[in-house]
Amino acid sequence: MTVRIHVPADSAAASVGADQVAARLAIEIERAGLDARIVRTGSRGLFWLEPMIEIETAAGPIAYGPVAPADIPGLLAAGLIDGGAHPLRLGPTAAIPYLARQERLTFARCGAIDPVSVDDYRARGGFKGLERALAMKPIEIVEEVTASGLRGRGGAGFPTGIKWRTVLGATADQKHIVCNADEGDSGTFADRMLMEGDPMLLIEGMAIAGLAVGATQGWIYIRSEYPRAVTTFTRAVEACRRAGILGAKVGGTGPAFDITVRMGAGAYVCGEETSLLESLEGKRALVRFKPPLPALKGLFGKPTVINNVLSFAAVPTILADGAKAYADYGMGRSRGTLPFQLAGNIKFGGLVEKAFGMTLGEAIHDFGGGTRSGRPVRAVQVGGPLGAYFPADHLDTPLDYEAFAARKGMLGHGGIVVFDDSVDMAEQARFAFEFCAKESCGKCTPCRIGSTRGRETIEKVIRGEAVERNLALVDDLCRTMTDASLCALGGLTPYPVLSAIEHFPEDFDRAPARVAAE
Amino acid sequence: MHRGQVSGWDAAVASRIIEARRQEPGAMLPILHDLQETFGYVDRAALPLIADALNLSRAEVHGVVSFYHDFRSEPAGRTQVKICRGEACQAVGCRELAAAAERRHGLTLGETSPAGDLTLEEVFCLGNCALGPAVQVDGESHGRVTPDVLDALIATSRSRGHA
Numbered sequence: 249m250t251v252r253i254h255v256p257a258d259s260a261a262a263s264v265g266a267d268q269v270a271a272r273l274a275i276e277i278e279r280a281g282l283d284a285r286i287v288r289t290g291s292r293g294l295f296w297l298e299p300m301i302e303i304e305t306a307a308g309p310i311a312y313g314p315v316a317p318a319d320i321p322g323l324l325a326a327g328l329i330d331g332g333a334h335p336l337r338l339g340p341t342a343a344i345p346y347l348a349r350q351e352r353l354t355f356a357r358c359g360a361i362d363p364v365s366v367d368d369y370r371a372r373g374g375f376k377g378l379e380r381a382l383a384m385k386p387i388e389i390v391e392e393v394t395a396s397g398l399r400g401r402g403g404a405g406f407p408t409g410i411k412w413r414t415v416l417g418a419t420a421d422q423k424h425i426v427c428n429a430d431e432g433d434s435g436t437f438a439d440r441m442l443m444e445g446d447p448m449l450l451i452e453g454m455a456i457a458g459l460a461v462g463a464t465q466g467w468i469y470i471r472s473e474y475p476r477a478v479t480t481f482t483r484a485v486e487a488c489r490r491a492g493i494l495g496a497k498v499g500g501t502g503p504a505f506d507i508t509v510r511m512g513a514g515a516y517v518c519g520e521e522t523s524l525l526e527s528l529e530g531k532r533a534l535v536r537f538k539p540p541l542p543a544l545k546g547l548f549g550k551p552t553v554i555n556n557v558l559s560f561a562a563v564p565t566i567l568a569d570g571a572k573a574y575a576d577y578g579m580g581r582s583r584g585t586l587p588f589q590l591a592g593n594i595k596f597g598g599l600v601e602k603a604f605g606m607t608l609g610e611a612i613h614d615f616g617g618g619t620r621s622g623r624p625v626r627a628v629q630v631g632g633p634l635g636a637y638f639p640a641d642h643l644d645t646p647l648d649y650e651a652f653a654a655r656k657g658m659l660g661h662g663g664i665v666v667f668d669d670s671v672d673m674a675e676q677a678r679f680a681f682e683f684c685a686k687e688s689c690g691k692c693t694p695c696r697i698g699s700t701r702g703r704e705t706i707e708k709v710i711r712g713e714a715v716e717r718n719l720a721l722v723d724d725l726c727r728t729m730t731d732a733s734l735c736a737l738g739g740l741t742p743y744p745v746l747s748a749i750e751h752f753p754e755d756f757d758r759a760p761a762r763v764a765a766e
Numbered sequence: 767m768h769r770g771q772v773s774g775w776d777a778a779v780a781s782r783i784i785e786a787r788r789q790e791p792g793a794m795l796p797i798l799h800d801l802q803e804t805f806g807y808v809d810r811a812a813l814p815l816i817a818d819a820l821n822l823s824r825a826e827v828h829g830v831v832s833f834y835h836d837f838r839s840e841p842a843g844r845t846q847v848k849i850c851r852g853e854a855c856q857a858v859g860c861r862e863l864a865a866a867a868e869r870r871h872g873l874t875l876g877e878t879s880p881a882g883d884l885t886l887e888e889v890f891c892l893g894n895c896a897l898g899p900a901v902q903v904d905g906e907s908h909g910r911v912t913p914d915v916l917d918a919l920i921a922t923s924r925s926r927g928h929a
Contacts, residue, residue, distance in 0.1 A: 260894045263909035295896040432891055434852025440893040472799075472836050473892050475905055513795055514835030516890060530794030530820070532833040548791060590896060592857035597896025620858065629853055633890075665895070667857045679856070683890065689833075 251284040251329045252304040253277075256359065258291035258444050259476040260437065265316065266299035272317035273301070276324055284329050290445015292359035293599030294346055302341055302359075305331045309360070311338040346615060351577060352601045353565045353585050354558060355438075358445035364483040366491040369448040375493065377567030381456045382502050389460035390416055393563060395571035397583030402428060402519075402556030403631065403660040404736075405582075405649045408563075411553060414543035415461040418551035423463035425454050426547055426554040428524055429470040429477070432516040433632025435591040435663030438599060439557035443470065443477035446561075447484035451507060453560030455498050456567055457553050458505040466507040467547065469524050472514055482509045516687035520735045521554045523689060534691045535735040556661070558587060577603035582648045590616040592629075592665035602647075609643030612666055623668035627676070627752065631660025633683050634740035636747035637676065656747065658740070673752035678706040680744040684737060694729045695738025701725060702745065712760035719749060719756060770806025770841065779804065780812050788819045794830055798837055807838040843878045843885035845923040847916070848902040851888045854895035863899045864888070866913035871920075883924065 255270040256262075270286055277284050292311075294300060300313030310331035312323060319336060326334040338344055361368035369375070381389050394409025415423060427450065431439035442450060454466045470478050485507050488494045498505035515533050517523045522536035525547050546552025562584060566574045575583045582604035588611055590597045595617035602611075608628060612618065619625055627637045636657035638645065645651055652659045667676075684699035702725050708718045726742035733739040749756055772779060783800045787793045797816060801808050808831055817824045831837045849864045867886055868874055878885040894900035897909030903919045911919075 259892075259907045260897055260909060263894050263897055263900065263907040298897075431893065434850075434891045435854045435895045436891075437893040437895055473889060473902075477893075510792075510795065511799060512834075513798070513837060514889075515833065527795065528792050530792035530830070532829050591854040592895065592898070594896065633853060663854075663895070665854045665857055671857065676853070676856075679853075687890070 249283075251282075253284050253286050253329070254289045254302040254304070254309065254359070255286055256291045256299060256301075257288035257476070257480075258298075258359075258441060259474070260295055260441075261291045261298040261300070262476070264298050264314070268317045269299045269301065269315050269320070272320045276320050280324055282324070282329055287362050289361060290358045290363055291441055292341065292347060293355065293441060294344065294596070295598045296596050297338065300338070303329060303331050307340070309341040311341040311344065312336045313338060346596060346598070346600075349615075350601050351585050351603050353574070353577075354442070354449070354561045355446070355587055355599060355601045357449065358441060361446065363445055363447055363480055364487050366448070366487050366493065369446075373568065374448055374564075375452060375499070377564030378452050378455055378493075378499050380567050381459050382499050386416055386460050386462060389456065389567070392571045393460070393566060396562075396566040396574040397571075397578070397581070398559065398562055398566060398574070399582070399649070400556060401558035401562065401586065401661065403433075403658070405659075408555060408559055411543055411555070412457065412460050414541065415463070415551045415553050418544055420551050422465065422548075422550045423461055424547040424550055424552040425457045425461070425463045425466040426525065426528065426552055427454055427466070427468040427557060427560055428519065428521060428554055429468050429474075429557050430512050430518045430524060431557065431661065432471060432473075432519050433634075433661055433663050435629065435632060435665035436589050436661045437591070438587040438589055438662065440474050440477050441599060442557055442561055443474070443481045447481045448488065449561045449564055450481075450557055451484060451488055451494065453563040454507060455494065455505050456563050457555070457560060458498065459502060461551070461553055463553065464504045464506070466505060467510060467528060468507060469510050469512055469518065469528055471512040471518070478509065478511050485509060515689075516683075517689045517735075517737055520737065523735070525552070525554070532689070534689045537734065558661075579603070579605035579646065579648050580650055582650070586647065586659075586662045588647060588662045588664055590664050590666070593619045593621055593668050594666045595620050604648045605646050607643065608638065608645050608647060608664070611647065611664055612643065616664075616666065619666060619668045621668045621670070623670065625666055626669040627667040627671055627673060627748075629665045629667070629676075629744065630663065631658040632663050633680065634658075634736060634743055635660050635663075636743045637673065637751060638747070639751040642751075656743070658743065673748040673755040674706065674710050674758070677745045677748040677756075678703060678710065680741055680748075681706060684741040688737060692732070692734040692738060694732040695734070695741075698725050698729045698733075698738065699741060702729075702741075706745075709756055710758060712758040715756065715758055722749070770802075770804060772804050775805060775809045775811055777811065777815070780809070780815055784812075784815055784819045793820060794827070795834075798831060798834075802837060806841045810839065841882070844883050844927045845920055846885045846887070846904055847920065848887045848889040848892070849875065850890070850892050850894070850898065850900040852891040852895065854891075855898035855900055858898045860899040863901075863911060863913055863916065867916055870913070870917065883927075884920065
């Protein structure tokens with residue numbers, strides 16, 4: 249029987265040579281006349297082991313990594329296609345501790361299948377949720393999602409079922425499903441991995457949402473920084489159309505549902521849902537006033553469900569296994585699992601899907617192995633560029649929406665960025681304002697002007713000019729931005745700034761720069 | 767996306783691109799992406815054509831083109847380097863990487879060399895946050911990039927371009 253060898257085509261794996269590994273492997277297989285076939289998959293998310301390749305054996309996949317093209321002749325000589333012994337052999341993939349200790353629901357298939365093969369997806373339990381949804385009434389689907397406790401995985405944590413119920417209750421000749429795949433937060437890559445590794449899970453989730461609210465048109469807005477995600481997702485949509493999953497009869501028996509793929513054009517603010525809708529309509533991505541809610545007046549003025557990639561991707565599991573099975577994971581009002589992303593100065597960076605409730609320190613030390621530099625952890629930014637910086641003594645915070653809010657932080661999309669003790673927190677605060685100034689859509693004054701004045705003021709602090717007075721000014725500016733900005737970009741930029749000042753005051757206590765000697 | 771498939775502005779080609787998309791809902795961004803992929807940039811001469819096709823003012827079209835970081839009003843260098851400046855890459859030295867690239871090539875981020883062979887740009891997050899510092903060279907991602915690795919990548923891109 250032909251042996252399947254899995255080589256990731258994930259863009260992070262490719263960034264450290266996975267494409268060259270696949271090319272060399274193809275040559276060597278041909279040369280040796282082996283009965284093996286290379287399948288390009290997504291990544292398992294163990295990035296320090298990439299390129300990690302896997303051999304499908306009767307006992308399950310066996311992993312090797314990190315593999316360089318030059319390792320391949322030696323690997324084949326050692327009996328790679330039978331899972332033979334070699335210094336790079338990591339053993340059965342499922343037994344690698346980093347993976348074995350996770351609770352993978354959304355990412356169960358990512359890295360294990362050909363992402364654009366309907367057969368691969370179905371063989372691993374795909375489309376079970378859609379099949380069940382096809383046999384249910386719309387309100388029953390909405391109730392199942394509500395009962396699961398699923399909250400929007402884009403960052404704000406709004407209950408998904410409530411959003412869907414509003415759209416279901418609206419009357420209109422056309423409704424839309426919009427997937428926000430404009431994952432622009434530094435430290436997050438879960439959306440990208442899913443779109444490159446298991447796009448059909450997202451397609452299935454969007455199709456179920458269409459059934460739940462009576463929408464026949466789906467849209468996905470993918471950021472242009474992710475060219476591979478755009479390509480893979482588009483190919484997956486085409487494969488689903490050919491298989492009759494999408495099109496005139498969703499899942500072969502349901503009403504019509506199809507998905508249009510759109511690419512962003514480099515604007516962070518499009519991660520904000522109303523900006524994204526403006527962009528999809530072909531305009532400048534200016535934030536809209538709310539109300540009206542997008543649920544009632546969204547894309548092209550029609551009722552619209554707009555959710556993040558991971559929100560839609562959680563839905564097939566909820567439908568397939570039932571709301572209770574999903575809600576049994578988690579703590580408090582944070583139910584289910586969240587794919588956390590370990591990034592920045594971290595030894596074992598990657599994707600860790602766990603139920604809510606693990607502490608930040610467990611994530612960084614038990615999974616991440618501490619810093620890559622080997623120096624002490626000094627600051628951790630969770631939740632993207634608008635998230636707070638936590639000091640090392642906050643590592644006992646559980647990864648849970650409420651626990652983070654209680655410490656003036658936010659969990660956001662689950663991105664965890666680690667800094668060692670070489671970080672200059674005044675510089676990070678300066679950058680937060682700079683980023684906001686560059687990415688502001690410009691519609692509201694606190695964000696547009698406040699961010700520029702904020703950067704200038706922090707620069708004065710860094711130069712040691714009237715430090716106390718300028719820090720008071722920053723504080724005042726931040727309050728205005730928090731209270732008066734239209735959206736999260738202006739409204740949350742104070743989080744990284746004020747947390748840096750609060751937790752790392754020593755970095756802002758600058759002596760005045762000495763006048764240059766004549 | 768980075769290097770145009772067609773060298774030089776061609777109004778007839780642009781009109782065909784616009785015509786093929788104009789009926790789509792919210793056609794503006796797809797049209798601009800197609801133009802940029804074809805020519806390597808969005809020529810000013812395209813603005814009245816788009817405005818006419820979509821029944822908008824030229825000012826509205828200009829407003830969209832100038833809003834998004836991706837759309838260029840002139841061609842990029844033959845080698846296009848995007849250096850990630852997101853926090854995750856900052857934590858592993860992207861500032862030093864960007865400074866070294868600027869110094870070695872005599873450009874600041876956002877500039878194209880006078881000879882048109884190299885553009886250095888900043889980008890905020892390539893989704894490669896566990897393998898920073900991350901860069902994209904001619905649309906391909908690279909991880910754990912040092913100043914020497916980046917120079918080698920630029921040299922490879924140049925040799926491909928002149929082959």
